[in-house]
Amino acid sequence: MRIAQLANFVGPASGGMRTALRALGAGYVEAGCRRLLVVPGPEDARTSGPLGDVVQLRAPRVGGGYRLIVEPWRVIEVLEEWQPTSVELSDKSTLLPVARWARRSGVGSVLLSHERLDDMLALRTGLGATSKVSAGLLNRLLVRSVDTVVVTSAYAGEEFAAVAAAAGCPVVRVPLGVDLDTFRPHRRARVDGLRLVHAGRLSREKSPHLAVATAVELHRRGVPMCLDVYGVGPHLDELVELAGDAPVRFRGYVDSPARLSRALAHADVALSVCPGETFGLAVLEALASGTPVVTAERGGARELVDEASGGWGAPEAGALADAVLEVAARPVARRRAAARTRAERYPWSATVGSLLDVHSSVAMPSSRSRARRVASSSAATAATTSDPITIAR
Incomplete structure (x- = not known):
């Protein structure tokens, strides 16, 4: 297979996306696939390396250090030259013309949905009803443009359930993974x-304010504690003001996964409390480092935590503070072992294998019809993760 991964809206703080692209790319190459990665950047550039070919396309800044490809026809020119058997898109807006090109050209298309549009827009704008209407309209367009939608959690798949069924577009759930050697x-x-x-981008849609508010609530109760916050983003000043005199330390961006693992491992409890998170790589990284996680009672991150490896509460400071104290009261050795055991259910090898099944299902010779299809049930059950792939037709 020749798989082209198309990443857009990439910036210095998009650590989760970078981690996923790198892990998936390495897995595709190891499985014998040709791999192309197309990303935005300050100038046009082409390189080749152990993880395949990389094409960087000149793209403008759109805020927060992020860049966005706004000329999809330039992506199409690259793909026409490279001739993939399938394309993997992680962009839901500006690269839609690429999906239509794939349909016309007999190339399979997979949308890797890494965020839930309705909740993301609501978290950013505070306009819940308007956000759901806008997201619903775009999702109806998306499921009619691609061959398969891949979601990373049951929560992430909820926004596609009705529109995908109406369009006859398969929705496949494939949990992401964690590097169990680096994060330990x-x-x-x-x-x-x-x-x-707390580790993550300091922007409103990631709910760092809720993590800091939880620490402030514990401090108000007189609990001896400190919170280390790792990450950068546009709302740092707001968070510093929110913390006040509580012992919250803002550590900045950590560019080494091994260093981040040590930082996570030194904590008693990790806070990953965004109620709109579709998966939560930061949750898995903390669990793999042996640190239990407290999260919100809804969202994709909640699906990663069980009663032994962490806790959860309503997305407000008081309930989350209660959950932190409950988790911290458990015997140290037991809670740390449970966290690591939970993370071991999510190796990257399982994610790669499942996504290769999806790519095989959409890739077919251009001489055949472009009817939508998914991997056979035998391939779907081949995933090694204990969370099964679910397919909605």
Whole structure:
């Protein structure tokens, strides 16, 4: 197979997307596929390496250091030259013409939905009803443009359920993975008080304000604690003001996964509390480092945490503070072992294998029809993760 991955809206803080692209690309190449990655950047550039070919297309900044490809025909020119058997899109707006080109050209198309539009827009704008209407209209267009939609959680798939069924577009659930060698338990230094950690982009749609508010609530109750926040983003000043005199330390961006794992491992509890998260790579990275996670009671991140590896509560500071204290009261060795065990259910190898099944299902010679299809049930059950792939027709 020749798989082209198309990434858009990429910036210095888009760590989760970069991690996923790198892990999937490495898996595709290891499986014997040719792999092309198309990304936005400050100038046009082409390189080749162990993980395949990379084409960087000149793209403008759109805020927060992010760049966005706004000329989809330039992507199409690259694809026509490279001749993929399938394309994997992670963009739901500006690259839609690429999906239509794929349909005309006999190339399979897979939409890897890494965010839930209705909740993301609501978190950014505060306009819940308007956001749901806007997202619904775009999703109806998306399911009519691609061959298969891949979601990373049951929660993420909810927004596609009705529109995909009406369009006859398969929706396949494939959980993402974690690097279990890099993210691992480390020896912890003995410290007084409760140590909390939050890792993620400091922008409203990731709910860092809720994590800081939880720490502030614990401090108000007189709990000896500190919260280390790792990440950068446009709302740092707001978070500093929100923290006030509570012991919250903003550590900035960590560019080394191994260093981040050590930081996560040194905490008693990790906070990953966004109720609109469609998956939560940060949750898996904390669990793999042996740190239990407290999350919101709804969202994709909640699906990653069980009663042994963490806790959850309503997305407000008081309920989450209660969950933190409950998790922290468990025996240390038991909660840390449970966290690691939970993460081991999600190796990247399972994700890669499942996505290769999806790409095989949409790739076919251009001489045949472009009827929508998904992998056979035998391929669907081949995933090694204990969370099964579900297919909605």
